[in-house]
Amino acid sequence: MNLYIETSWGSVNKYGEELCGDKVEILKKGEDTFIVLADGLGSGVKANILASLTSKIAITMLSEGAGVQDVIETMASTLPVCKERQIAYSTFSFIHIKHNGETHLVEFDNPDTVILRDGKALFLPREEYVVSGKKIRETHITLKPNDFCITFSDGVVHAGVGKLLNLGWEHKNVVEYIEKSYRKESTAFYVQNLLLQACKSLYMDAPGDDTTVAVCKIRTPDIAYVMVGPPLSAEDDEKIVNALINFNGTKIVCGGTTSQIVSRISKRELQIMLNYISPDVPPIGRIEGIDLVTEGVITLGKCYDILKRYESGSIGRDNMLNSKKDGASQLAQMLINKCTGAKFVVGRAINPAHQNPDLPISLNLKLRLVSDIAECLKRLGKTVEIEFY
Amino acid sequence: MPYKTMQIKLLNPSKSKRDLLEDAIDRYSTAFEILLREIKSILPAVLPPKTELLKLMDKNFFKCVSNLGVEPFKDALKIDLARLLAVYFSKKSSYPVTRTFDEDIMALLDGEEKISKPKLDAAFEKYQKKRPLLFCRFDEKRDYSIFQSEKGTYFAKLYLFNRKNAQNSKRYAVFPLDAAEWQQKFLNDMKSGICTPKSAELIQKKDEFYLNIRFWYPALPKHHFSAYIGIVRGINSDLYYAVSLKSGEIISTGSINVNNIYGLNKFHSLSNEIIRLAKENKAYIIMENLSTSNDNLKMKGLKVPLSVGDYNKIAFLVSYKAELAGLEIAFVSANSIFYRCTRCGNFKRANRFLKDKFICTMCGHSDNLEEIGSSNLAKTLITYKNNKIPVYYKAEENSIVFRLDILDYEVVCAKSLSAANEFCERLKNHIALNINNFSKHQQFTAKKLLGENAFSKINFIEIK
Numbered sequence: 001m002n003l004y005i006e007t008s009w010g011s012v013n014k015y016g017e018e019l020c021g022d023k024v025e026i027l028k029k030g031e032d033t034f035i036v037l038a039d040g041l042g043s044g045v046k047a048n049i050l051a052s053l054t055s056k057i058a059i060t061m062l063s064e065g066a067g068v069q070d071v072i073e074t075m076a077s078t079l080p081v082c083k084e085r086q087i088a089y090s091t092f093s094f095i096h097i098k099h100n101g102e103t104h105l106v107e108f109d110n111p112d113t114v115i116l117r118d119g120k121a122l123f124l125p126r127e128e129y130v131v132s133g134k135k136i137r138e139t140h141i142t143l144k145p146n147d148f149c150i151t152f153s154d155g156v157v158h159a160g161v162g163k164l165l166n167l168g169w170e171h172k173n174v175v176e177y178i179e180k181s182y183r184k185e186s187t188a189f190y191v192q193n194l195l196l197q198a199c200k201s202l203y204m205d206a207p208g209d210d211t212t213v214a215v216c217k218i219r220t221p222d223i224a225y226v227m228v229g230p231p232l233s234a235e236d237d238e239k240i241v242n243a244l245i246n247f248n249g250t251k252i253v254c255g256g257t258t259s260q261i262v263s264r265i266s267k268r269e270l271q272i273m274l275n276y277i278s279p280d281v282p283p284i285g286r287i288e289g290i291d292l293v294t295e296g297v298i299t300l301g302k303c304y305d306i307l308k309r310y311e312s313g314s315i316g317r318d319n320m321l322n323s324k325k326d327g328a329s330q331l332a333q334m335l336i337n338k339c340t341g342a343k344f345v346v347g348r349a350i351n352p353a354h355q356n357p358d359l360p361i362s363l364n365l366k367l368r369l370v371s372d373i374a375e376c377l378k379r380l381g382k383t384v385e386i387e388f389y
Numbered sequence: 390m391p392y393k394t395m396q397i398k399l400l401n402p403s404k405s406k407r408d409l410l411e412d413a414i415d416r417y418s419t420a421f422e423i424l425l426r427e428i429k430s431i432l433p434a435v436l437p438p439k440t441e442l443l444k445l446m447d448k449n450f451f452k453c454v455s456n457l458g459v460e461p462f463k464d465a466l467k468i469d470l471a472r473l474l475a476v477y478f479s480k481k482s483s484y485p486v487t488r489t490f491d492e493d494i495m496a497l498l499d500g501e502e503k504i505s506k507p508k509l510d511a512a513f514e515k516y517q518k519k520r521p522l523l524f525c526r527f528d529e530k531r532d533y534s535i536f537q538s539e540k541g542t543y544f545a546k547l548y549l550f551n552r553k554n555a556q557n558s559k560r561y562a563v564f565p566l567d568a569a570e571w572q573q574k575f576l577n578d579m580k581s582g583i584c585t586p587k588s589a590e591l592i593q594k595k596d597e598f599y600l601n602i603r604f605w606y607p608a609l610p611k612h613h614f615s616a617y618i619g620i621v622r623g624i625n626s627d628l629y630y631a632v633s634l635k636s637g638e639i640i641s642t643g644s645i646n647v648n649n650i651y652g653l654n655k656f657h658s659l660s661n662e663i664i665r666l667a668k669e670n671k672a673y674i675i676m677e678n679l680s681t682s683n684d685n686l687k688m689k690g691l692k693v694p695l696s697v698g699d700y701n702k703i704a705f706l707v708s709y710k711a712e713l714a715g716l717e718i719a720f721v722s723a724n725s726i727f728y729r730c731t732r733c734g735n736f737k738r739a740n741r742f743l744k745d746k747f748i749c750t751m752c753g754h755s756d757n758l759e760e761i762g763s764s765n766l767a768k769t770l771i772t773y774k775n776n777k778i779p780v781y782y783k784a785e786e787n788s789i790v791f792r793l794d795i796l797d798y799e800v801v802c803a804k805s806l807s808a809a810n811e812f813c814e815r816l817k818n819h820i821a822l823n824i825n826n827f828s829k830h831q832q833f834t835a836k837k838l839l840g841e842n843a844f845s846k847i848n849f850i851e852i853k
Contacts, residue, residue: 164755164757173742173743177750180750181750194752197754198755201748201753201756202755279810279845
């Protein structure tokens with residue numbers, strides 16, 4: 001079975017620096033995923049150049065099948081030499097995950113990558129060898145669904161040094177924190193953002209080093225089929241509804257008329273649920289065999305708000321995602337936590353009530369919302385497809 | 390009603406006066422124990438109201454101690470007995486014994502029953518034990534009073550004798566008092582009418598005699614407060630505080646430490662510091678209620694400077710000092726304050742990190758544990774005010790039944806998407822009409838709902 005590799009990364013710049021001295025490159029090539037996290041010597045522009053070059057060289061060469069030795073030698077001869085220290089230096093971690101979970105991990109002077117399985121960090125014996133005077137550590141492992149692969153720069157390990165923590169966070173404590181905060185339903189973005197927020201907080205919002213976290217979560221693919229609005233032509237109704245019913249994944253219907261169409265064609269009763277009342281979001285419905293039935297434009301608008309808040313990592317986002325049970329929150333929860341991608345099937349039949357007379361006719365509110373949600377999901381590492389009828 | 394107790398020494402009483410005092414205390418202690426045994430046979434099974442209890446101690450009741458000359462202490466004995474019996478009934482422990490006599494010891498030793506060592510120890514411990522002599526009122530004609538001579542010396546006038554034993558036809562004796570600066574403050578307050586002297590106790594410590602006088606100070610009118618100050622037990626300091634504005638914004642935090650002072654004096658110093666901080670910040674004091682729940686601050690390998698008992702003592706001192714200073718104080722549950730994230734509200738034991746640090750496992754927020762605890766405590770009342778009120782509803786075929794238990798209000802609305810809005814409107818009308826009939830607790834809820842946007846203050850819960 002092909003696994004889905006959900007990836008996410010983020011950085012916090014050293015206090016007062018415009019550029020980050022860490023760099024992450026993620027490449028999806030065929031069914032394989034390549035991730036490189038490089039940490040350039042020093043900080044600012046110089047470190048940024050070193051990290052960018054290292055990550056680019058490493059990901060390009062390694063993804064093309066070059067050996068680690070070739071990569072190290074190329075880097076040593078390519079990287080600009082630091083005037084002060086007379087060395088060309090950038091640490092890096094390289095992760096190559098195949099579609100079946102087989103993973104190749106190469107590290108050079110970066111903190112150990114953490115593999116989290118069922119909330120516990122795995123101890124991986126690493127093979128050590130020297131290439132061009134550089135000590136390389138390498139390991140192989142087969143990742144399983146719901147495993148996390150978390151790699152980070154030394155900014156994480158040193159977080160809080162001299163401030164909240166005398167000796168910094170330390171690797172063993174970082175691992176302990178990752179284990180403590182483990183939740184099966186967490187996304188790669190969530191874990192990455194959580195670690196960065198913790199570092200930022202430990203540095204008391206003035207990081208003493210560039211801090212970067214890259215996270216992969218191994219997931220079983222689960223695509224959401226999201227039917228939004230009735231098709232322009234009523235002839236397409238049956239075709240789309242049948243595709244929805246027969247879809248192998250999560251099934252979502254957005255829109256009052258749309259849900260009536262699904263109910264009519266599938267000959268399944270549509271029930272309006274009043275078990276959660278929210279002043280802002282219309283109630284949800286229920287059709288047997290469909291995972292979620294919601295109202296259309298208002299719910300999509302609210303869902304987009306939640307996704308944006310989640311993406312920005314704003315405070316309380318988790319509450320928004322997990323505790324609320326209105327249609328918009330449920331839709332966002334499914335798209336973020338449950339699904340690895342989404343297929344939006346958007347009907348273009350126009351509901352006059354949703355048009356703003358001040359806007360050009362072409363800016364259909366519903367289509368705009370769907371494309372905004374799709375963009376947001378792509379940024380969160382999901383595969384998104386949109387079909388119009 | 391705030392009371393302050395002042396201890397003042399009787400200044401070098403002569404040998405004869407010393408004997409008089411010792412004799413008075415002895416007579417009082419003996420009489421008290423005899424009366425305590427006497428009343429046991431007439432006591433009902435449950436504690437009667439104070440008036441009923443005092444009625445039991447009539448003229449005849451005191452006949453058994455008529456030979457002790459305790460007439461001047463009659464009222465004091467009654468009150469003292471009532472107090473002790475109230476404690477006995479509340480604790481439901483064995484019947485109290487305050488003093489043992491020769492006969493008691495002999496009876497124990499000569500008895501046929503085998504006697505345990507603790508029982509014998511207790512009997513010896515209370516052998517001829519002296520009880521503080523209570524003067525139940527400040528009065529120039531009876532009990533006790535204090536006056537100042539022309540030279541400025543203070544004297545205590547203590548009524549110690551009955552008519553029969555009167556010394557030079559006087560039932561009282563006068564003792565000069567050793568009034569230092571601290572005592573003078575109370576006495577000056579008494580003279581200028583700021584405080585009122587109430588009861589007093591005569592005690593003997595080694596060879597010295599002291600009067601413990603209780604003064605009643607009227608509470609100051611409550612200050613308008615603009616912030617909350619939360620006081621928690623510290624880890625690296627005795628106490629830790631955080632000041633929160635009414636909006637919930639923390640404006641200052643810090644530790645409260647007292648060095649080189651121990652025991653009760655330390656607690657007084659800490660409580661004075663709390664009062665000073667509260668005054669400075671015009672803050673409402675919020676302290677942990679550690680008598681009903683624990684704050685779970687202590688953990689293996691971590692030594693906390695103040696025990697729960699110490700904190701409770703400080704809390705007691707702060708409570709009356711706050712009243713005297715016109716400050717408000719609340720004791721709130723300490724449950725979870727050290728484990729709840731101040732940023733996202735996530736509560737997990739796992740949030741605690743390295744004994745004295747906190748890193749939220751939900752949002753990554755980190756801080757010192759003391760800061761987290763005190764901030765949470767300072768914001769408790771704000772959180773409480775912002776808590777939503779549960780309204781239960783049940784969807785029926787054509788209607789939805791809403792029920793608000795706190796106000797005992799139930800209403801049926803037509804089944805539509807605006808049913809909740811309709812409920813809110815009808816609830817507002819109901820509150821406006823009946824607010825004067827609500828209990829205090831109900832009025833709090835009602836006022837919360839009367840403000841703008843009542844909808845946001847309600848948590849709708851479906852009954853299935």
